[in-house]
Amino acid sequence: MPTAVRFSPTRTEIAGVGVEQLARQFGTPTYVYDAAKIVERIHDLRAFDHVRYAQKACSNLAILDLMRRNGVLVDTVSAGEIRRAQAAGYALHGDPPPVVYTADIFDAEALEMVVKHSIHVNCGSPDMIEQLGRAAAGRDITLRLNPGFGHGHSQKTNTGGEHSKHGIWHADLGKCLRLAKEHGLRISGLHMHIGSGTDLEHLSQVCGALEKAAGEIGPQLASISAGGGLPIPYREEQSYVDLDAYFALWDATRQRLAAAFGHPLRLEIEPGRYLVAESGFLIAQICAVKQMGNNTFYLLDAGFNNLARPILYGAYHPMAIVPRGTAAAPLQDVVVGGPLCESGDIFTQEEGGFVRTRSLPKAEVGQYLVIECAGAYGFVMGSNYNAKPLAAEVLVCDGQPHLVRRRQTFEDIIAGEQIPGA
Numbered sequence: 248m249p250t251a252v253r254f255s256p257t258r259t260e261i262a263g264v265g266v267e268q269l270a271r272q273f274g275t276p277t278y279v280y281d282a283a284k285i286v287e288r289i290h291d292l293r294a295f296d297h298v299r300y301a302q303k304a305c306s307n308l309a310i311l312d313l314m315r316r317n318g319v320l321v322d323t324v325s326a327g328e329i330r331r332a333q334a335a336g337y338a339l340h341g342d343p344p345p346v347v348y349t350a351d352i353f354d355a356e357a358l359e360m361v362v363k364h365s366i367h368v369n370c371g372s373p374d375m376i377e378q379l380g381r382a383a384a385g386r387d388i389t390l391r392l393n394p395g396f397g398h399g400h401s402q403k404t405n406t407g408g409e410h411s412k413h414g415i416w417h418a419d420l421g422k423c424l425r426l427a428k429e430h431g432l433r434i435s436g437l438h439m440h441i442g443s444g445t446d447l448e449h450l451s452q453v454c455g456a457l458e459k460a461a462g463e464i465g466p467q468l469a470s471i472s473a474g475g476g477l478p479i480p481y482r483e484e485q486s487y488v489d490l491d492a493y494f495a496l497w498d499a500t501r502q503r504l505a506a507a508f509g510h511p512l513r514l515e516i517e518p519g520r521y522l523v524a525e526s527g528f529l530i531a532q533i534c535a536v537k538q539m540g541n542n543t544f545y546l547l548d549a550g551f552n553n554l555a556r557p558i559l560y561g562a563y564h565p566m567a568i569v570p571r572g573t574a575a576a577p578l579q580d581v582v583v584g585g586p587l588c589e590s591g592d593i594f595t596q597e598e599g600g601f602v603r604t605r606s607l608p609k610a611e612v613g614q615y616l617v618i619e620c621a622g623a624y625g626f627v628m629g630s631n632y633n634a635k636p637l638a639a640e641v642l643v644c645d646g647q648p649h650l651v652r653r654r655q656t657f658e659d660i661i662a663g664e665q666i667p668g669a
């Protein structure tokens with residue numbers, strides 16, 4: 248099990264490669280991922296029968312390829328993510344399903360793909376059961392259940408309870424069983440994902456709710472999934488979940504169901520954040536240092552167009568300055584912001600948009616700042632706001648940096664746009 252973390256306000260290297268070298272070679276802002284850290288996190292979860300990566304956290308093909316080569320299955324939430332899995336070498340169909348489509352809706356393209364390629368579907372609404380049943384009767388499906396309560400580090404990440412749009416409402420399970428039967432679908436899997444920020448006491452409630460629903464579905468069930476939501480420490484005072492205890496709770500649930508049904512059940516876990524968050528670093532350059540009243544601002548070439556978690560959730564990310572020379576620079580309290588024409592473009596903000604300061608070494612224009620634990624929900628939430636190109640992405644394997652996505656060009660940004668009559 249991983250141990251406590253320590254973050255330093257200075258950093259000179261990432262996965263053994265100098266930050267200045269990375270910045271010179273690839274420019275800024277650039278995301279850098281440490282492949283070894285991802286492999287280590289996969290290994291942490293080896294007690295589970297299958298680890299299924301929720302690729303929405305970071306879906307670069309090179310990351311998906313790394314997952315695949317390390318025996319990790321993949322979860323997809325759109326036609327585009329199915330095609331990403333395919334492009335990274337995943338077979339679309341198999342036992343256990345290498346690719347699962349988990350959503351609350353089908354759009355036309357997603358329904359067509361899952362029908363055509365026999366992709367296993369995890370249904371998050373009664374409508375999905377009907378639509379799939381009409382298009383492809385006879386399939387095995389999984390039900391994603393909303394147990395009526397939730398958990399998450401903010402309202403925006405809470406995925407259970409009546410304010411969440413996710414999953415099939417627990418009281419509708421009977422109706423869904425009838426719908427599935429009517430349409431010749433066999434419910435072979437049961438899934439619950441109730442949001443980021445798992446604690447063990449809460450988890451035992453989740454296991455209890457899943458076990459009860461599994462009892463209603465009966466022996467047709469062949470697998471259960473614990474969903475995602477495993478947290479990682481973004482601050483020193485936060486800690487890792489006790490993975491042994493976490494597994495033990497789920498395993499006991501699975502064993503009781505296996506005994507009741509008279510056959511073994513597969514136990515899956517479906518993390519996004521846990522596998523990739525700590526592997527990812529966003530390197531940015533300090534472009535201006537200015538004093539505004541009592542506040543000192545470091546303004547970077549990276550903004551919420553590159554990393555949206557602070558403006559979306561008030562998320563906290565560790566940050567470090569790449570030192571110049573050998574003398575230790577004194578710490579000072581600074582506000583760290585980006586280049587966008589938007590006053591919310593601040594990395595040091597709390598939920599509600601309140602601007603805070605961070606204690607970082609004194610730094611000058613031209614120095615680099617690294618935003619850490621940025622591998623999950625970082626690049627993938629990037630945008631072209633203010634006509635900024637999406638950042639480059641680099642994967643470091645065995646001390647070697649590989650460019651796995653080139654920085655967008657201006658031509659990439661305007662591709663597809665047309666002036667009428669021109």
Ligand SMILES: *Cc1c(COP(=O)(O)O)cnc(C)c1O
Pocket residue numbers: 301303304322349440442443474475476477517518519520521623
């Ligand atoms: C987002 C999501 C996950 C991953 O969540 P994390 O908090 O990143 O682990 C897993 N399963 C489903 C269905 C999801 O929507």
